[in-house]
Amino acid sequence: MVASLSREAEAPPSFWLDALRAAGTDDLRPRAPLTRNATFDVCIVGGGLTGLWTAYYLAKADPSLRIAVLEKHIAGYGASGRNGGWCSALFPTSTAALERSHGRDAALAMRRAMNDTVGEVARVTEAEGIDCDFVQGGTVAFARNAPQLAAAQADVAAAAEYGVDELELWSAEHVEGRFGARGTGRERPLGAAFDPACARLQPAKLVRGLARLVESLGVTIFERTEVTNWFSKRVRFRSALPDGGSVDGAVSATTIVIAVEGYGAALPRVGRHVLPLYSLMIATEPLSDDVWREIGIQHGETFTDYRHLVIYGQRTADNRLAFGGRGARYHWGSAIREEYDRDPRVFGHLQRTLVDLFPAATDAAITHQWGGPLGVSRDWRATASYNPKTGVALAGGYVGDGLSTTNLAGRTLSALIRDEQGPLTELPWVNHRSPQWEPEPLRFVGSNLGLLATGLSDAEESLTRRPSLAAKLMGPLTGH
Numbered sequence: 001m002v003a004s005l006s007r008e009a010e011a012p013p014s015f016w017l018d019a020l021r022a023a024g025t026d027d028l029r030p031r032a033p034l035t036r037n038a039t040f041d042v043c044i045v046g047g048g049l050t051g052l053w054t055a056y057y058l059a060k061a062d063p064s065l066r067i068a069v070l071e072k073h074i075a076g077y078g079a080s081g082r083n084g085g086w087c088s089a090l091f092p093t094s095t096a097a098l099e100r101s102h103g104r105d106a107a108l109a110m111r112r113a114m115n116d117t118v119g120e121v122a123r124v125t126e127a128e129g130i131d132c133d134f135v136q137g138g139t140v141a142f143a144r145n146a147p148q149l150a151a152a153q154a155d156v157a158a159a160a161e162y163g164v165d166e167l168e169l170w171s172a173e174h175v176e177g178r179f180g181a182r183g184t185g186r187e188r189p190l191g192a193a194f195d196p197a198c199a200r201l202q203p204a205k206l207v208r209g210l211a212r213l214v215e216s217l218g219v220t221i222f223e224r225t226e227v228t229n230w231f232s233k234r235v236r237f238r239s240a241l242p243d244g245g246s247v248d249g250a251v252s253a254t255t256i257v258i259a260v261e262g263y264g265a266a267l268p269r270v271g272r273h274v275l276p277l278y279s280l281m282i283a284t285e286p287l288s289d290d291v292w293r294e295i296g297i298q299h300g301e302t303f304t305d306y307r308h309l310v311i312y313g314q315r316t317a318d319n320r321l322a323f324g325g326r327g328a329r330y331h332w333g334s335a336i337r338e339e340y341d342r343d344p345r346v347f348g349h350l351q352r353t354l355v356d357l358f359p360a361a362t363d364a365a366i367t368h369q370w371g372g373p374l375g376v377s378r379d380w381r382a383t384a385s386y387n388p389k390t391g392v393a394l395a396g397g398y399v400g401d402g403l404s405t406t407n408l409a410g411r412t413l414s415a416l417i418r419d420e421q422g423p424l425t426e427l428p429w430v431n432h433r434s435p436q437w438e439p440e441p442l443r444f445v446g447s448n449l450g451l452l453a454t455g456l457s458d459a460e461e462s463l464t465r466r467p468s469l470a471a472k473l474m475g476p477l478t479g480h
Contacts, residue, residue, distance in 0.1 A: 035241070040068040040253045042256075056213065057410050086314065121134070132203075137200060137302070147468065170192040266334070277375075310326045327350075375399070
């Protein structure tokens with residue numbers, strides 16, 4: 001261990017990480033950096049859930065493997081420690097879109113794999129003693145105007161057609177009788193879709209617990225070790241030393257796994273293959289039992305609605321509302337900076353949206369505000385890929401649906417690396433290659449135009465009570 005706390009230990013980048021340190025269960029002290037050239041069988045770039053799940057399944061399958069994880073900050077510093085805590089069967093690409101591109105059987109296999117992944121995370125965390133507040137209570141997606149209700153009805157109908165989901169359509173009477181999602185004026189709920197394939201969890205507990213678990217299996221995690229480039233069989237890095245200096249070096253490895261998600265935009269070999277899209281969150285103080293009875297969200301349940309500008313929330317184990325959404329603009333050149341993690345305008349919008357959805361939370365104090373980038377590929381499709389000729393594997397492009405998808409990625413990459421053919425390696429996302437994003441200024445203009453269009457689409461539907469024309473026109477740009 002290094003002698004002093006790093007900057008990220010002094011200022012945890014999310015409520016989830018802050019809660020660990022406040023409880024005294026994890027001081028977030030960085031592990032030692034890698035300070036010399038080294039050789040491993042597998043070198044994993046990125047200490048988030050994709051990298052750690054890959055390390056876990058590789059180590060369990062072959063304990064003789066020498067596996068190293070290189071992380072620029074601390075394990076869970078990125079999206080894995082900042083997300084909404086939904087362990088769901090959501091996948092960035094719809095089943096219908098996968099059917100069009102890969103056929104019905106492949107599309108259904110992908111959907112079943114995502115459903116099974118929720119159970120796999122539950123199984124592993126219980127078997128390995130990772131207490132991450134996992135409770136599977138499903139997702140309630142409120143429909144608050146006619147176009148949203150039509151979207152909910154379409155989702156339930158599609159689930160019935162494919163026969164792999166158990167979505168339910170709830171009536172307005174059921175929603176108003178159980179939830180305090182009253183809204184105001186024209187936005188009172190007209191119904192909701194309920195998807196049981198989702199669990200609430202505390203993401204920092206999961207990623208930090210998984211890091212400790214893989215270490216117990218013989219995996220070495222080097223923190224404050226920034227990867228600057230990689231080639232076939234070789235990774236270059238720069239490590240931060242306790243005295244403020246740095247040291248450069250290289251790792252030789254038969255297999256290299258790239259697991260950096262949105263942060264990969266800053267790396268020369270990823271660059272325009274991923275766009276960092278910011279998503280921000282707020283958390284309230286713990287709410288009283290009376291307030292929770294009015295709100296109606298139970299432990300284990302997550303919630304959203306059918307607006308175009310995505311929102312997501314959960315009831316935390318300590319009875320807070322943790323609520324997030326999109327709305328932060330894309331920054332020129334795919335820039336990623338700490339100051340972009342916080343946007344007062346977006347935080348204000350999130351608080352107003354939360355109160356509009358649940359008026360019982362009107363007086364709830366906001367105790368935490370945070371955010372960070374997630375990874376978006378140009379065609380909004382995630383991938384789990386491996387090239388046996390170069391020995392390079394990668395996974396990402398989850399578009400915010402990565403908390404459970406990372407587990408499927410870890411299992412899939414482990415199978416690909418070990419040349420273990422089976423259902424996982426035949427899934428339609430395996431070895432999918434997305435096109436690059438456009439160069440600037442097209443990327444800047446298009447991304448922020450898409451963001452603007454989503455907000456306008458919601459306003460249009462609220463006013464006209466008809467499906468948004470703006471949303472239809474901008475659908476190809478926003479992944480719909």
